[in-house]
Each structure stands twice: as structure tokens, then as C-alpha cells.
Amino acid sequence: MKVLTKKTDYAIRALVMLGAQKGSYVSAKAIASEQDMPYPFLRGVLQEMIRHDLIVSKEGVQGGFMLAKDPDEIGVRQLIEIFQGTVQISECMFRKQICANRSRCVLRHEIMRIEQVVHHEFEQITIGKLLRKLHAGENLRPA
Amino acid sequence: MKVLTKKTDYAIRALVMLGAQKGSYVSAKAIASEQDMPYPFLRGVLQEMIRHDLIVSKEGVQGGFMLAKDPDEIGVRQLIEIFQGTVQISECMFRKQICANRSRCVLRHEIMRIEQVVHHEFEQITIGKLLRKLHAGENLRPA
DNA sequence: TTAATTGATATCAATATAGTATCAGTTATA
């Protein structure tokens, strides 16, 4: 059971890096080498984020990517939705016995509640929050 | 993002069915046809549950499977762990910048907290609970 | 003009999930 796939992982890290260099364009190449990600794969991730208006780009020499919105308005939840799709519980269980009326199914109800909790929690974690932690140097000290 | 895979799904339903026929052996064939699951696939799921001491079996004619413990002691969380492995967040992000001291990494901390919540919630949902809902007939009425 | 860059898109590889097939061993029961 994997919570974050590579795409989401790379997206978060790329966004944090863009946030750290606010105002200037950062190239995919720079991100890839700095964060140790496969370059062409990262390219795809960045393009996907452009489509979702999270970042903007500039072509040509000295081009690159830049955040398109406030880091506090980019939550990990949204990234999960973009790169991993909406959460699917499973198909409807107990078709014959319990599911005659899905809206009253207890199992389904419980699982959807859990889903809500998870969504809410992931929504709290924003790029802005991560950036502040990074600047505060909370984890920059050697182990 | 899928929360429950087919194996977990089938496992839950099979266990509920066994719980509903407490004290007698139920064959894989009966479960498969009743619950509309692929027979040989279910067989594998049942064997896995035997290995984990959730159920016991009897070979030969009139054989089948039976719960090995109290339905209230079988939680969905355990099933997820058996069939989907432990929850993996993602590899360690921000290797160079943040992760010098993993134990202090905020992102990791947050995500692990979410993981705890999810685990706790899934632990609450037991086969026993589902059985009682089933017997109460909460969802047996046609839609 | 040219090298550094993104846009767009096609393709491939690796892994995980879902499902099948086979055959040996056990046991109620006729």
C-alpha cells in the first residue's frame, strides 16, 4: 500500500524548490540534478502541473518553471488527486446481501469517513508549510 | 489510489460469510458462488488466511473453512496488512536538504501521523461489527 | 546563429494486481 507515488513525490519536491527560488525561473535540468530525479520523467510531471495551473513556464535559454500561485494554496491533497486519481475504496462489497441500499451500507459509510479524514489531513500539508519548515532549518542539521 | 484491493475485499466478504455460519465448515466453492468471486483466486486468499491463523480448514467431503477466532478480533487493518503490506509513504524525500535527520523531518512526521489515524480507524472496523450490522438488517431492504 | 530550454507525444520497462491451471492428499458416504 503506497501512499505517495513517485510522481507525487517528485511534484512536491519540485514545487518546494520552485518556492524556495520565488520570482526566478528554474529549469527542469536544475531540479532534476539537484533533487536526483530522472530528467525526462520530471519533465512529464512538470507539464502535468502546468496543465493544472500550479506552475508556469518560459521556453528557451534561461527558461524554466515558476510557481503560479501562493505556496500555501498548493496542498499535498491536490497533488495526490492529480497524480494518483481520486481515492477508490474498492468495488461495492456484499453486492447481494448488504448493498441493496448503498447509502445505508455501514462499511461503505465508515470507509468514506476515513477517506474524509485522510483528505482533510493531506489538505493541511501545503508547499508553503514545507517551505517554512525548510527555512526554519528544522532538519538541516547533520544527524 | 486504491484503498482496498480485490484480495482484501474478498477476504472481508469471505470472513463475514464464515462468521454468519459459525460452527460449521463452509466450502470455498460455496463462498465463491454466493459472493461471486473467481474460485481459484479465492482459494489463494483463504490459504493465506490460514497461514495467518484467521481461519481453520477441514479437508475432504463436507470440508471447508471456519473462523479461528472471535469475529471482533479480526480487524480490517490486519487484513490490509496481510494482503497489501505495510503502508509505505514514499521513499525518503528531500534527501539532501531536509533528511539529514529523518526523525525530525516534518513532512515525514505529518505523514506518519496520518498513517496512524488511518490504521486506528481501520482497526475499529471488525468482522464482528460488520456481522452485527448485517444481522440487524440495516441494509437488507431493497433500494 | 546557436545552444539551452520547454511542448508534445510515443514508446518501453518494471512492478503489482488479478486470475488460471494442475495435481497430490484427505475424508464422508454410498
Added chain:
DNA sequence: TATAACTGATACTATATTGATATCAATTAA
């Protein structure tokens, strides 16, 4: 005691998802 209904064990195939490459046209600062 033969047989059909069962599970045990295990190898295999198929499909879907995830991770990663490859190619080439278009743009732009220097």
C-alpha cells in the same frame, strides 16, 4: 473400498499501473 467433494501447494498467465526513455519541433537569450 471406491468415489466424488473437498483442501494444500505451487506454478503459471494476463492485465493494469507505475516508472522511465526517446524524439523532435518550437522558442529564446546571448
